[in-house]
Amino acid sequence: MHRLSSKLAILADAAKYDASCASSGSAPRHSVGGRGIGSTEGMGICHSYAPDGRCISLLKILLTNFCTYDCLYCVNRVSSNVPRARFTVQEVVDLTLDFYRRNCIEGLFLSSGIIQSPDYTMELVVEVARVLREEHDFRGYIHLKTIPDASPELLARAGRFADRLSINVELPTPEGLASLAPEKNGTAIRRSMGRMAVRIAEARDARREQQGAAAQPRSLPGAPARPAAAPAFAPAGQSTQMIVGADGADDRTILAASAGLYGGFGLRRVYYSAFSPIPDASRALPPAAPPLVREHRLYQADWLMRFYGFSHDEIVPPAPGPAQAGSASGGSAPGMLSLDMDPKLAWAVAHPERFPVDLNRAPRELLLRVPGLGVTSVDRLLAARRVRRLRHADLARLRVPLAKVLPFVEAADHRPGRLLESPRLAASFARRPVPAQAELFA
Numbered sequence: 001m002h003r004l005s006s007k008l009a010i011l012a013d014a015a016k017y018d019a020s021c022a023s024s025g026s027a028p029r030h031s032v033g034g035r036g037i038g039s040t041e042g043m044g045i046c047h048s049y050a051p052d053g054r055c056i057s058l059l060k061i062l063l064t065n066f067c068t069y070d071c072l073y074c075v076n077r078v079s080s081n082v083p084r085a086r087f088t089v090q091e092v093v094d095l096t097l098d099f100y101r102r103n104c105i106e107g108l109f110l111s112s113g114i115i116q117s118p119d120y121t122m123e124l125v126v127e128v129a130r131v132l133r134e135e136h137d138f139r140g141y142i143h144l145k146t147i148p149d150a151s152p153e154l155l156a157r158a159g160r161f162a163d164r165l166s167i168n169v170e171l172p173t174p175e176g177l178a179s180l181a182p183e184k185n186g187t188a189i190r191r192s193m194g195r196m197a198v199r200i201a202e203a204r205d206a207r208r209e210q211q212g213a214a215a216q217p218r219s220l221p222g223a224p225a226r227p228a229a230a231p232a233f234a235p236a237g238q239s240t241q242m243i244v245g246a247d248g249a250d251d252r253t254i255l256a257a258s259a260g261l262y263g264g265f266g267l268r269r270v271y272y273s274a275f276s277p278i279p280d281a282s283r284a285l286p287p288a289a290p291p292l293v294r295e296h297r298l299y300q301a302d303w304l305m306r307f308y309g310f311s312h313d314e315i316v317p318p319a320p321g322p323a324q325a326g327s328a329s330g331g332s333a334p335g336m337l338s339l340d341m342d343p344k345l346a347w348a349v350a351h352p353e354r355f356p357v358d359l360n361r362a363p364r365e366l367l368l369r370v371p372g373l374g375v376t377s378v379d380r381l382l383a384a385r386r387v388r389r390l391r392h393a394d395l396a397r398l399r400v401p402l403a404k405v406l407p408f409v410e411a412a413d414h415r416p417g418r419l420l421e422s423p424r425l426a427a428s429f430a431r432r433p434v435p436a437q438a439e440l441f442a
């Protein structure tokens, strides 16, 4: 037991750099009725927050942190001098079930260093999921991190057992990947993502067809027999992760890469992971981590692309020519998101010509561009304005941040006047410095 807990300490710690979140959807599955174990329903998968503020799930482990690759940014690279450990398949299965029964976790996130070969490693990872699903009827959430160089058959098999699959693109550009992870192949990564996207779409279409057939009346003479249940394939889709700040890629490059991944492969999520300096690091790496707020701003910008109709080009425009210098959104450096204000607010401040937006007339897509108005608030405003003209009090009732919203909207009894043109507008929104605890013995 002692051996197992030391392995767990090593392999859970080694997995903390993998970002994951189960909140973006999975197939409903549960053990109500006494069959199976686990559930993907209810309050969702447990999340935890690492000391640096990153959202992580509770049972997140590596099968092993031995690795034959030498990615410079990775603490588990072959040349790294860290304690190593390796679980057996049965150990991961037992740990998952044990934690699950004790209500400590709601799912498994399994990744691995690469041992012997990509196929050998991937087989072990898939076997964990197979044993959980087929031998223990485990109905909890399973996220498998896949190895892009593994055979397509193994990736297909992984999708049968996992809710979500992911392949890390690691870095936003091929140049960054070549310099920091020379054994990884950007083309192979994208090829595997493409194969997974096709299989996910096929499985989704087959399920839709099946649901359509199931809705037909049963007893029509000559009606075809109901088709067999379409096999699921990674119903929670695929995701990926990019390291931020390990290479010189700016935010514009990172968001352009994300936009390409969402558009090209239908990814559910791109996770951004601020580079953490590691022991005995290569000189090719920066000596310090990027500010964590940069990672946060990238998540906000990513949200704008997925749910608010912004393109990456709008969020971080191309570097301005000398004539427009100084007009970059939020006063940020060219190619970078402002650290001082969220990207939606920075865009609004940089585009006063697009405001004020009339709450009583503007279409949904324009309302979504107003700082401080989220998707839910916009839908409530749209519903309310069908029956009355919207006033200042309607905003107050929605509990939106009025100081942020009012300069950008007009309502039946509100006009922002010259607020929008005020040179002090941007300054009034700038992030206040976080107060620091004074040293007791300075």
Ligand code: SF4
Residues within 6 Å of the ligand: 067, 068, 069, 070, 071, 074, 075, 076, 077, 078, 112, 113, 114, 181
């Ligand atoms: S393959 Fe994965 S575990 Fe191995 S060194 Fe690269 S990033 Fe680290």
